[in-house]
Amino acid sequence: AQTVTQSQPEMSVQEAETVTLSCTYDTSESDYYLFWYKQPPSRQMILVIRQEAYKQQNATENRFSVNFQKAAKSFSLKISDSQLGDAAMYFCAYRSAYNQGGKLIFGQGTELSVKP
Amino acid sequence: DAGITQSPRHKVTETGTPVTLRCHQTENHRYMYWYRQDPGHGLRLIHYSYGVKDTDKGEVSDGYSVSRSKTEDFLLTLESATSSQTSVYFCAISESVGIANTGELFFGEGSRLTVL
Numbered sequence: 001a002q003t004v005t006q007s008q009p010e011m012s013v014q015e016a017e018t019v020t021l022s023c024t025y026d027t028s029e030s031d032y033y034l035f036w037y038k039q040p041p042s043r044q045m046i047l048v049i050r051q052e053a054y055k056q057q058n059a060t061e062n063r064f065s066v067n068f069q070k071a072a073k074s075f076s077l078k079i080s081d082s083q084l085g086d087a088a089m090y091f092c093a094y095r096s097a098y099n100q101g102g103k104l105i106f107g108q109g110t111e112l113s114v115k116p
Numbered sequence: 117d118a119g120i121t122q123s124p125r126h127k128v129t130e131t132g133t134p135v136t137l138r139c140h141q142t143e144n145h146r147y148m149y150w151y152r153q154d155p156g157h158g159l160r161l162i163h164y165s166y167g168v169k170d171t172d173k174g175e176v177s178d179g180y181s182v183s184r185s186k187t188e189d190f191l192l193t194l195e196s197a198t199s200s201q202t203s204v205y206f207c208a209i210s211e212s213v214g215i216a217n218t219g220e221l222f223f224g225e226g227s228r229l230t231v232l
Contacts, residue, residue, distance in 0.1 A: 004158075042225075102147050103161050103174065104208075106158035108157060
């Protein structure tokens with residue numbers, strides 16, 4: 001069974017600085033997708049970025065980028081120029097590319113605070 | 117935003133009473149999921165559905181049942197609620213799964229259930 005681990009329950013960053021959130025996963029599959037979701041205090045789950053395992057190039061979305069290390073099974077999220085609105089819970093998630101119902105497996109989450 | 121509505125959004129009930137949470141979608145997506153969110157555990161899958169009357173268990177299915185009689189509705193039932201089922205419950209939907217589709221999950225706004 002696949003597992004996802006986020007070892008940082010809480011992180012803090014100064015506004016305008018850069019922060020990196022860590023995520024590791026365990027799988028025996030070769031094809032899969034990885035996601036970062038953001039959950040602000042409103043509780044809404046918002047997709048931040050996705051990565052296809054067969055792509056070597058790291059995904060980027062504006063100030064958000066990932067460092068995908070397939071051999072190390074690592075998938076970290078880098079937030080550049082942090083803003084107050086980035087404060088939220090961040091979840092890393094795994095999804096098999098083989099039809100296992102399309103379900104996501106989530107990590108425990110990292111609570112990010114942004115200091116003005 | 118994906119059309120997903122969860123009801124009720126908040127509920128307080130007593131141990132031993134039955135509870136039903138409803139997820140309604142207007143996207144005509146085939147796949148629907150119920151997750152629970154607890155501190156330190158992230159989101160964990162309870163049950164999911166891959167079509168009308170087609171459901172399967174997730175990792176924390178004990179004490180829960182589901183039904184899907186129409187594409188748009190996915191019901192989660194706690195036959196006899198316990199305090200350990202106090203949680204925030206999320207419904208999610210996905211259009212399709214498989215290698216050809218990244219299968220992003222779209223989430224409802226969550227339902228907070230308190231069992232006294």
